[in-house]
Amino acid sequence: MSLTAPPAPATRITYGAVLGSPYVARLLGGTLVGRLPNGMAPVAILLWVTTNGGSIAFGGLLSALYGLSSALSQPVKGRLMDRHGQAAVHLPAALLNAALLVTLPLAGPYGGPGLAAAIVVAGGLTTPSLEAGLRALWPSVLPDHRLRHAALALDTGTQGLLYIVGPLLVAALASAYNPSVALAVTAALGLTGTAVVAFTPPSRRWCPTPSAQAQARTAHRLASPGLMLLFISLAGIGFALGAMNVWAITMAGHHEQELLAGILPAAFSTGSFLGGLLYGRRRWSSTTTDRLIGAGTLFLAGWLPLVALPGLYAATAAVAVPGVFLTVVVACAYVTTDSLTPAGRTSEAYAWLILSIGAGQSVGTALAGRLAEQPLTTAALPATGAAFALVVLLTARRRLGPAGRLNRRGRHRRLPEGQHKTSRHHR
Template identity: 80%
Template sequence: MSLTAPPAPRITYRAVLGSPYVARLLGGTLTGRLPNAMAPVAILLWATASGSGIAFGGLLSALYGLSSALAQPVTGRLMDRHGQSAVHLPAALLNSALLVALPASGPYGGPTLATALVIGGGLTMPPLEAGLRALWPSVLPDPRLRHAALALDTGTQGLLYIVGPLLVAALTSAYSPAVALTVTAALGLVGTTVVALAAPSRRWRRASSTSLQSPSVRRLTSPGLVLLFVSLTGIGFAIGAMNVWSIAMAEHHEQDMLSGVIPAAFSTGSLLGGLVYGRRTWTGTTANRLIAAGSVFLAGWLPLVALPGPLAATVAVAVPGAFLTVVVACAYVTTDALAPAGRTSEAYAWLILAIGVGQSAGTALAGRLAEHPLASAALPAVGAAFALTILLAARRRLGPTGQPPRGRLRGRHTTP
């Protein structure tokens, strides 16, 4: 008579959220990251309301997003060296103060001061996303719970870009863009404080000076990581191109709501995909899952080339949205496996930067091609095809196979 181990209990999101600190860290991070979605819109509305014009407002909005993306690797490295709370709290205070000061800059400093405040606000955005990903191994030692938390974390990010712009629009309509900026600053400060004062964040210690000087920690340019980050620029390119294409669709069909409905459908797909992905324990290698998800992500964009109508287009974008969460979650796991232990947060920040740079490039090129319907509709697939091509070329360099990612706690390796 053979005895077999009983199957492991099914992972539920109630179990994940019921684990110590998970709900606080996830909720605080989502609240603290709302300025990522709110500030660019609030800045644009403030600039146009103050008479600066939509062109200048668009420039300020783009500068905020670009500067916050470029600062991520620097703030990530500072976290690895000095701890999370030591970086989060000062950054949140500065970011909030600069956003609140922006409406007062118009009568005094003019465009130059406004530009400086916006860039400063972007550069001081707290690195909450990278910080949360670095905390999961210590908060959830069980790799199955950690897998579900990462999928939930990644999937719910889409909510930021649904709730954030709507909240700004409501505040601006009821009060003014200045009030919207003030609320944006307050939400960022409150959310960051909730995270930074939580015990896991306060206990996160910098890597020792000895380990930071070791050759393995100095190198953050392994071929696998570099190729992974390059591929993720294609993922970001697809997202940026889709946002502009949705505006072009709205103008072509004279339905203004499409510019918000299509990205909302994409984000909803991302949320649902994350919920489904996180509830299962997957076999095989992370690299294979990453490539499979990238393949479906590409396939999901292809129907747009047929120039579908508004309803069909809205439904179609939910498919690549659903697999975006899988791609990003697997990318984080792969980054964790390949990055040196003393530079985990910085590696996560480079991942975020890669997607952000790609998104900016996709937005810029799609804007130039917006008057050409076929080219505009094909751009998301072009970005996804680039990402998949790089992933296929990098398959053998994407880390250990068949093993769960190694965890990290306080700058050192841990075993889940």
């Protein structure tokens, strides 16, 4: 009879343990506050334009310019962080962004549409790259991969809340005061959240190791074929999100209930938040690639009921389903990106991931807007984007799997059981 004691059960990971880890709550809270302007600024800009006599078309154009310029500048800021550290990039960007948002109301009486457009574009270009920065910090803040898994899911799942709370806050401020106050509060929140993150020790001290910096200088190609295909697939995910926003507006018009334009995206974001909470609490035995493709499949399946043109309540319930699996797709995409990225360029790679989703979202919004008069086509566009993403993921499967991780040159290579490594993100 064996006298060997059975192995002790693995400690259950809780979100209390994650948030109780040093600096995690501060970094996550500061990032959420600092990124809240991502959901506030486009709405505040639109309200400022229309309140001052401008057209909705011009307000929409300025809002789109802000979002597009913010997305396009992400890789540049990511590379700067990889070379000079996070605080050196975050703080100047936040100061410039806040100053530009506060200055925008002066563009009406003194500069006209041209100056307003220039300020909006400059404001988008200077949005702090907090999301990419936070993802680069998790390995050093949470060396335990299980805690890191839960933190990434919590971080990803809470993103949707930015686009629920942000617009509601802007609407309340604009109603109680005026859109200029909403812009000022937007600037203050962005600056405050960024300062909280930048002055937190892990962010303040973060930089690639000298060897990683040297490798980054010699790595002329950031994207391997697998990483390129991953980013292309994420553009399809973004396309689905952009098309969904227009579909929500068409549903609101069809049912003559304006609130639907906000309720449907809120239902989707709520599903994303809940999906993140559930995903982060569970221990997974499958590979990241398998989870990525499985979640992509379910993300596609979740959009298919919309093609049946469901009624008001059914549509609200249905749209939450793909939201649940969005968080899993994005969280797994970040892990895969880390595994395929050369050392010293992780922040830049994360920024390209964000840009891929944002670019796809812009295309989805634009195409759905042109087809808004065709209800069936509009309802099918989110599924089309999700199907494109899944096909690309299946094509790239061999390039995203365990072999890619074993051959990687990145910073967080998986070590044999029982071995540990010292964080390489601190001086």
